[in-house]
Amino acid sequence: MKLSRVSRGVLASATGVVLFLVYVPLMVVLVNSFSTSQSLSWPPPGFTLEWWAKAFQSQGALEAVGTSVQVGIIATAVALILGTAISFALQRFEFFGRDAVSLLVILPIALPGIITGIALNNFFRTILGVPLSIWTVVIAHATFCVVTVFNNVIARLRRMGTSLEEASADLGAGVWTTFRLITFPQLRSALFAGGLLAFALSFDEIIVTTFTAGVGVTTLPIFILDNMFRPAQAPIVSVIAVVMILVSIVPIWVAQRLAGNEKVVR
Amino acid sequence: MMKAKSIKATGLGFLAAASLIALTACGTSSGGSSAGMLEKLGDNEGQVNILAWPGYVEDGTNDPTVDWVTPFTEATGCKVNAKTYGTSDEAVSLMKTGEYDVVAASGDATLRLIAGGDVAPVNTDLIPNYAGIYDFLKNKQWNSVDGVSYGIPHGYGANLLAYNSDVVSPAPTSWDLVFAADSPYKGKISAYDSPIYIADAALYLMNTKPELGITNPYSLDETQLAAAVELLKAQRVNVGEYWSDYLKAISALDAGDTVATTTWQVIMNYLAQPTAVKAILPDEGATGWSDTWMVASAAKNVNCAYAWLDYIASPEANAAATGWFGEAPSSAAACDFREDCDAFNAGDEVFANKLWYWTTPTAKCLDGRTDVTCTDYAAWTAAWQEIKG
Amino acid sequence: MTSDITSRRDAAAVPPIRDTAARRGSTFLTAHPRARLWLLLSAPLTWLVVVYIVALVALLITAFWKVDSFTGEIQIDWTLDNIVTVVTGSLYHVVTLRTLGVALAVTIIDIALALPIAFYMAKVASPRLQRILVIAVLMPLWASYLVKVYAWRSVLSGEGILQWVLNPFGIEGPGYGITATIITLSYLWLPYVILPIYAGLERVPDSLIEASSDLGAKSWSSIRLIVFPMILPAIIAGSIFSFCLSLGDYITVNIVGGASQMLGNLVYTNVGTANNLPLAAAVALIPIVIIFGYLFTVRRTGALDNL
Numbered sequence: 034m035k036l037s038r039v040s041r042g043v044l045a046s047a048t049g050v051v052l053f054l055v056y057v058p059l060m061v062v063l064v065n066s067f068s069t070s071q072s073l074s075w076p077p078p079g080f081t082l083e084w085w086a087k088a089f090q091s092q093g094a095l096e097a098v099g100t101s102v103q104v105g106i107i108a109t110a111v112a113l114i115l116g117t118a119i120s121f122a123l124q125r126f127e128f129f130g131r132d133a134v135s136l137l138v139i140l141p142i143a144l145p146g147i148i149t150g151i152a153l154n155n156f157f158r159t160i161l162g163v164p165l166s167i168w169t170v171v172i173a174h175a176t177f178c179v180v181t182v183f184n185n186v187i188a189r190l191r192r193m194g195t196s197l198e199e200a201s202a203d204l205g206a207g208v209w210t211t212f213r214l215i216t217f218p219q220l221r222s223a224l225f226a227g228g229l230l231a232f233a234l235s236f237d238e239i240i241v242t243t244f245t246a247g248v249g250v251t252t253l254p255i256f257i258l259d260n261m262f263r264p265a266q267a268p269i270v271s272v273i274a275v276v277m278i279l280v281s282i283v284p285i286w287v288a289q290r291l292a293g294n295e296k297v298v299r
Numbered sequence: 300m301m302k303a304k305s306i307k308a309t310g311l312g313f314l315a316a317a318s319l320i321a322l323t324a325c326g327t328s329s330g331g332s333s334a335g336m337l338e339k340l341g342d343n344e345g346q347v348n349i350l351a352w353p354g355y356v357e358d359g360t361n362d363p364t365v366d367w368v369t370p371f372t373e374a375t376g377c378k379v380n381a382k383t384y385g386t387s388d389e390a391v392s393l394m395k396t397g398e399y400d401v402v403a404a405s406g407d408a409t410l411r412l413i414a415g416g417d418v419a420p421v422n423t424d425l426i427p428n429y430a431g432i433y434d435f436l437k438n439k440q441w442n443s444v445d446g447v448s449y450g451i452p453h454g455y456g457a458n459l460l461a462y463n464s465d466v467v468s469p470a471p472t473s474w475d476l477v478f479a480a481d482s483p484y485k486g487k488i489s490a491y492d493s494p495i496y497i498a499d500a501a502l503y504l505m506n507t508k509p510e511l512g513i514t515n516p517y518s519l520d521e522t523q524l525a526a527a528v529e530l531l532k533a534q535r536v537n538v539g540e541y542w543s544d545y546l547k548a549i550s551a552l553d554a555g556d557t558v559a560t561t562t563w564q565v566i567m568n569y570l571a572q573p574t575a576v577k578a579i580l581p582d583e584g585a586t587g588w589s590d591t592w593m594v595a596s597a598a599k600n601v602n603c604a605y606a607w608l609d610y611i612a613s614p615e616a617n618a619a620a621t622g623w624f625g626e627a628p629s630s631a632a633a634c635d636f637r638e639d640c641d642a643f644n645a646g647d648e649v650f651a652n653k654l655w656y657w658t659t660p661t662a663k664c665l666d667g668r669t670d671v672t673c674t675d676y677a678a679w680t681a682a683w684q685e686i687k688g
Numbered sequence: 689m690t691s692d693i694t695s696r697r698d699a700a701a702v703p704p705i706r707d708t709a710a711r712r713g714s715t716f717l718t719a720h721p722r723a724r725l726w727l728l729l730s731a732p733l734t735w736l737v738v739v740y741i742v743a744l745v746a747l748l749i750t751a752f753w754k755v756d757s758f759t760g761e762i763q764i765d766w767t768l769d770n771i772v773t774v775v776t777g778s779l780y781h782v783v784t785l786r787t788l789g790v791a792l793a794v795t796i797i798d799i800a801l802a803l804p805i806a807f808y809m810a811k812v813a814s815p816r817l818q819r820i821l822v823i824a825v826l827m828p829l830w831a832s833y834l835v836k837v838y839a840w841r842s843v844l845s846g847e848g849i850l851q852w853v854l855n856p857f858g859i860e861g862p863g864y865g866i867t868a869t870i871i872t873l874s875y876l877w878l879p880y881v882i883l884p885i886y887a888g889l890e891r892v893p894d895s896l897i898e899a900s901s902d903l904g905a906k907s908w909s910s911i912r913l914i915v916f917p918m919i920l921p922a923i924i925a926g927s928i929f930s931f932c933l934s935l936g937d938y939i940t941v942n943i944v945g946g947a948s949q950m951l952g953n954l955v956y957t958n959v960g961t962a963n964n965l966p967l968a969a970a971v972a973l974i975p976i977v978i979i980f981g982y983l984f985t986v987r988r989t990g991a992l993d994n995l
Contacts, residue, residue, distance in 0.1 A: 037906075037907050040907045040908070041812055043804075044804050044807060044808040044812055045812070047804035047805065047808070048804060048805045048808045048821070051801050051804070051805055051878075052805070052821075052824055052825075054875075055824075055825075055828055055875070055878065056828075057843070057849070058839035058840055058843055058875065059828060059831055059836075061839045061842055061843055061849065062831065062835055062836075062839045065839070065842065070553070070571055076847075076852075078571065091360065092360055093360045114731070115731060115735055115736075116732075118728045118729070118731060118732050119728070119729070119732040119733075121728050122725055122728040122729045122732075126721065126724075126725045128725060132987065134729075134733065135992055136983060136987075136992070137733075137736050137737075137740075137741070138732075138736065139928075139983070139992065140740065141736075141740055142932075143928060143932045143979055143983060144744075144932070144936070144975070144976060144979060145932070145933075145935060145936015145937070145951075145952055145955075145972075145975050146936060147936055147938060147952050147955050147956055147959075147972075148744075148747070148936065148955065148972045148976065149740075149744075151747060151955070151959050151965070151968065151969075151972075152740075152743040152744045152746065153739075153740075153743050155743065155746060155747050155750070155965065156739075156742065156743035156746055156747075158396060159746075160742075160743075160746055164396075164397075164398060165396065165398070172739060175735075176735070176736065176739055179732065179736070188887065202718060205705065207710060207711060207714030207715075208713075208714045208717050208718060208724075209710065209714065233829050233830060236830075237829070237830070237832055237833050239833060239834060239939070240938075240939065247398065248348050248380060248398045248399065249348075249380045249382075253832070254832060254833070254834065257832050257834050257835065258834060259353070259383055261544070261546050261834060261838065267546060270832075270834075270835060270838075273832070273835075274831045274832050274835035274836075275831075277830050277831060277832065278827055278828070278831045280830075281826075281829075281830035282823060282827065285822075285823045285826050285827065286819075289819045289822055289823060290819075386960070388957075388960045388962070388963065389960050392959065392960055392963050395963075411963075486863070535947065538946075538947045539863070539864060539947065540945075540946040540947050541947055543942075546838075547943070550841065550842070550845070551845075554845040554846055554847040554848070555846050555847060556845055556846045556863070556864070677962060677964065680957070680958075680962040680964070681962075683957075684779060684949075684954065684957060685779050687947060687948075687949050688779070688782065688949070
């Protein structure tokens, strides 16, 4: 795009500065993971690899990661199904209450987490009378993850149009075949992006999770919260954070590649 | 067309709301179950769910050398599932879920748990190690009702005054340091973030304003509470932050963001060494806590629960647990396993009686007055929110 | 592609359409759009209404009930006391205004920071750089929320990096408090604000901007008069995230906010400390009303389609 060199320079430096500021706290976390101080004070009094060793041996941390991954995957799967269904319904059809439904989808994430948390806690324990467990966490997470899938899929549906599907139907393909061979491949990258964001949301969610997790259900954020109270463990938390960031590069990069292949030319 | 739609929408809305109200009215639970005391021990169930302060139930995952849970599991076959809480209030609401068998509750939680029917009386005859516990910890206001014991004492500790000796000189001897109105340390003072801290203010007023007639810092009538609130609002101006979790307090003390605060010994133990921060017990005395191990009224694993209570009261386990946390143990025998008993005034009944242990304030005055109604914990909570502003 | 079709047609005759249940179902659905709609909507709608709306209403109804202050049991005793306390109490006025102020400040800061980055990413950067930048913006989302807030606590401390940078200039850092809260919250929600704006900018065709500059407009005028109105819904969509997420947050305030409290803290302490669910629900009504109001206002701008 034709922007003056000055404008381009200004934008580039603004971007650079902001990104630098975004990564400063993350650098602090990285440094803290090597610091000998147990209470995250700065500057670090000394350097050690002790926390890295402990983190990988920590039974609690590994189990917490496992639980979070489990919850994330199931919640994302549910959110993908529900989100796609709702996107189709809202984008392809006109019906009474359409606005209300789109508002309803956004609510779980728009309303403060603490309200969602205590509402669900009250609902599960008092009204339904079921004990809290890993499933109540999954249900809670799926509920507010729907919106991320919904956003991505509906944006893609708007761009897609229905002509290809109609052509497929004209050629005799049934509803499921059309979806499987025509619609789904076009949606794939949107689903992946939405699913990835949903997984990230679920993985890092703390507020609603503390209110809906049963005894013994320790997701990674709960583990971190518990261990930030324990001075001997706090630096391990920094290690976990660093590992999570590094690990996240892969799926984000894959999502970008998938999206990039279908990019509309500028 | 739009009007018809919106009328239809409103109608549906009302119908939905009405049915929801009916549904929720049905669903809300009423009172707690009545508590029954266990008469006889049975077989261990294989697991026990414990709710406690961080550091009370250590199983080696924190630090491989700090572990008194594994020996317990090996001896009794009860697997321990521990959950930690940050404040007594959190403990009370967690106990209401009915998912825990055992809770280590401080005095500001115990009476609420008892009144709410969440815990049952403990049959101390079934706990052999109970006999060896210091008598001055048994059957106190916070762990018994009408002579019926509701739990096993764990130990006792004080809320000390911590100060940074590099910044604060001369060395303080009084709570003046944190309560003085025109403080030179404005913005660097801290205090415990809980309504129970009002008792600390009341304790200070006991000494500085005897005309208020406060004899028990947990037994405050409206006037006395108002005076305490006024003191705390004046303190608020000087407070940099309140703390309720260790890490906040430790990081603030280490960094020098806080130079004067109320503290626990365990925090002092964790400060980066060498440190200029010292802790003292001021002249006016201090509030303190003596935690009680209690059994849930709806405990699913009641036999393992009793097994834990007995185990944690045993001298060696108690010494390990209280030593790690930084409080005095519950029995003289435990001092055989600890070297620092003197530092904690273990067994010193005089010292122990100088502390005003956390107790839940109730409308029925704890100091015995019958001519006035005292303020209860709900009033203290509302007051605490007003103080923080 | 054409050759594929012709060669397939030559290779084998199209198989006859079998009258299976699936086929009949398919025909039915194609002919009856309402049935398709029903099939699509039923599951998600049931889920959201049953799990979320019922839970929410059940919570808000307790605002009209009372709690026994000592035992903590809820009594179904209809009363307006809690609502009155919340509406008239000066504590609630002060805290609501403070929370609103923080949420607005965070939103404005985030939008101001997001716009240049999003613009650079969408319109100026090469495709490869664009991909890297998207990754760079999304990665911090994966560092735990708690860890990021504690990192800021470390940065803002009296002995932290910020003070270390400011010391040569003799400036005193903000320390912990409302300013620190605003800074930290802006930091936390920034990726959520960048993403919708970036997506919105991608949808603005370059040709429009080129046409504008061909007609003589300078870069800034093009951006101001052409691009900006087109991405306004996307900007508002981003603001929904930062505004709503800030309004209810209580953990950040706890960690870097010094002695301050926000609406989220009041709700939290009433649930936890006070064990007073009715009062907590009454306090929760404040952010709910504000957020509903905000969502209804921005609905018209089409922002909800841009999330």
